[in-house]
Amino acid sequence: LVDGRQSAHALAVQRGVGRLMAGFGFSVVTELVLASGRRADVTALGPKGEIWIVEIKSSVEDFRTDRKWPDYRDYCDRLFFATHTQVPLDIFPEEAGLILADSFGAEVMREAPDHRLSSAARKAVTLRFAHAAARRFHGLIDPAARDGLAI
Amino acid sequence: LVDGRQSAHALAVQRGVGRLMAGFGFSVVTELVLASGRRADVTALGPKGEIWIVEIKSSVEDFRTDRKWPDYRDYCDRLFFATHTQVPLDIFPEEAGLILADSFGAEVMREAPDHRLSSAARKAVTLRFAHAAARRFHGLIDPAARDGLAI
Numbered sequence: 001l002v003d004g005r006q007s008a009h010a011l012a013v014q015r016g017v018g019r020l021m022a023g024f025g026f027s028v029v030t031e032l033v034l035a036s037g038r039r040a041d042v043t044a045l046g047p048k049g050e051i052w053i054v055e056i057k058s059s060v061e062d063f064r065t066d067r068k069w070p071d072y073r074d075y076c077d078r079l080f081f082a083t084h085t086q087v088p089l090d091i092f093p094e095e096a097g098l099i100l101a102d103s104f105g106a107e108v109m110r111e112a113p114d115h116r117l118s119s120a121a122r123k124a125v126t127l128r129f130a131h132a133a134a135r136r137f138h139g140l141i142d143p144a145a146r147d148g149l150a151i
Numbered sequence: 152l153v154d155g156r157q158s159a160h161a162l163a164v165q166r167g168v169g170r171l172m173a174g175f176g177f178s179v180v181t182e183l184v185l186a187s188g189r190r191a192d193v194t195a196l197g198p199k200g201e202i203w204i205v206e207i208k209s210s211v212e213d214f215r216t217d218r219k220w221p222d223y224r225d226y227c228d229r230l231f232f233a234t235h236t237q238v239p240l241d242i243f244p245e246e247a248g249l250i251l252a253d254s255f256g257a258e259v260m261r262e263a264p265d266h267r268l269s270s271a272a273r274k275a276v277t278l279r280f281a282h283a284a285a286r287r288f289h290g291l292i293d294p295a296a297r298d299g300l301a302i
Contacts, residue, residue, distance in 0.1 A: 015293055018292075019293070019296045022289065022297075027281070027285035027286045027289065029285050045281055045282065045285065047282075049278050123200070123274075126277060126281060129281050130178070130277060130280050130284060131178045133281060133287075134179060134196065134280065134284035135178045136288050137284055137291075138178065138179055140291065144170070145166075145170045145173045
């Protein structure tokens, strides 16, 4: 049994993707809970409010068992998969972008189609992103404040 | 010389204000740089996207020397001052809210007038808030990512 979220490979890919996004001027929140209840592995917010979601797949199994990935498109302008060199890249669909990562960095192998969010959807995802990021930071700075925070 | 941002009193008030806001369901970012270039001591984001700014004044001097405080109203729906018990509360203007805080918590002594932001202004402040929070957290989790981050 592979837990895609917690495996060492997944964490390495997450770190590399975070650095890539930072290099693009995007800021990131991991494991953002969306309105659907699903968690997005990496949500990236751009300088102009662009929202990209990056789903990390650390094994062939991990990708094959996820039949609901198209749903993520309702919450972002661009959707990417991210993986590492031990996973064959041809399993990933053309309808999404593709990022190859290790723990030091990452590279975009295929650009993601652009499907712009509605203004209302963008506002909702941005608000979730902002709250999640601020609460996590606040929880580190003042753990006691967590009592009042739904992290 | 009193540095309002760095004094022990100011830090205690900041912590108490953060807990108060968390209790209200708001998340907070400290020292947010606004479009004007000024820093807001505490910016709080509400469940529905409300934006409140809390300016911390840790001495009479600290308040008297700030002649530009009304400018903060351009960046929030409500503006509060926050202080501690060793500062007389009657120096603060009625046109802003007032919070009395210590390092354990805080209390609203006077509600703040509501001056709703325009949609464009709200979007801009929310985006700054989201980027600042996410970048600070990311910078703690992966300091090397900071190279690509304008914190």
